[in-house]
Amino acid sequence: MRGQLPILIVFVSGVFMAIQYFIPHDAGVFFYEYGGVFFYEYGLDCIIVIGVFAMLLGIWSLFRVQLDKVAKRSPGWGYSVVALGGLFFMMIGGPLWGIEEGTPFMQVFWYIYTPIQATMFSLLAFYIASAAYRAFRARTVLATILLLTAMVIMLRLIPLGAISGPNQKLATWILMVPSMAANRAILIGIGLGIVATCLKIILGIERAYMGHD
């Protein structure tokens, strides 16, 4: 029963959602709306409840691993102290002082968390530079084609006088023809892969979402 019930719920939900797409009838819409209330609202409520318990599991996992590192003085244990400190400060600071502007919770959010997040995102530029350097080294014919294509695409945004017009046309052609064709081929494959996986899940062939086969 423990194994069969989730498969039954998934099967009924999946078939219901697939069929309702083809039924425009008022009764179908009515059924969909009320079914939708059940599936979406009650379903979402369930997800929130499960999410809270899952969050507790997650926090417990984080706490256990970091505490273990501190206790064993593992390499980089100081970072674990910072992680635990941050976790408890934000967990306690919110209920204790509130989350209005000017409270310690919001000050940590604005003056520590936000700049750190912005820094992380900014680092992406350096990662892109180093990755682009490796990708665009003209060591083979294909790498040279890639380099030239990238140059055309990047230079389309820069005013280059007389060659701007032809470069713009070439860049547009590259984006709209070969690049678009490759994108669409991948997208069709992804779409079919998703539908096939959904069918396997609905029919109970694929059960990994339950954590076991």
Add this chain to the structure above:
Amino acid sequence: MKVISFIRVLFFFLYFLLIASPLSFAQEDLSQSWFNPHRVNMLIFLIFFFAIIIYFIDRAKKGKSLFIRRIAGLDAIEEAVGRATEMGKPVLFIPGIEDIDQIQTVAAMIILGNVAKMVAAYDTPLFVPICRPMVVPVAEERVKEGYASAGRPDAYNRDNVRYISDEQFAYAAGVQGIMLRDRPAANLMFGSFFAESLMLAETGFLTGAIQVAGTANIHQLPFFVVACDYTIIGEELFASSAYLSKEPKLLGSLKGSDLTKAIIIGILALGAILETLGITQFTRWFFIE
């Protein structure tokens, strides 16, 4: 027999919808119709697609051999795990940053189970940092089951499947920390990735780890192609369960979707030729309203 019965029931139901429905195709007000005629092409495609998949599943179950092309990225997983074992270093598995309700995360969990089985057989530590708390219990179960099916349930370490953070860049920083401190010899990244993909892949490259990545997020694929040794592109991620498990039912579904793809390519080529010749009726059959 069950499959054939299922197809019969399905067709009976569709017959009821299509034929027995009091529908007039000319009628624009569809509020009293049990079937939307504007979506008939979609329905036909779905029935066709499902029927092909069910046919191949049935065929595979009867023991007929099905040829599946090699996917270098998936073959490389064993090579990566083997390398980590030789070096005595851990394997890092990153299942993306989306929740378990996303199909890519489900696909990542399928691969995780197979990877867990491999690392258990080689007795190599496996780290699985998680971004979404709901993924934690599923990942724990997959890894535990992988160790159990390799006959090493005692080797499973619960602390190696660890929650990091819900926040994208906090998670990325946490995983980068693991890469730099624990120096895993193999980084396996499967699932849904966004801006953090290049951060993780580049850090992994700097540590010298062998990297295999796979995602269906098309905008992140170039980053993985540049920074990783092997990249599983789009649909190959969804083929992984069949490819790695070799289970007949899953192989059948993979074969079915491959055949459908071949038919779609044929339809696209035919449509391009007909459109070039000025015959537009054929392509109009594929419009969805």
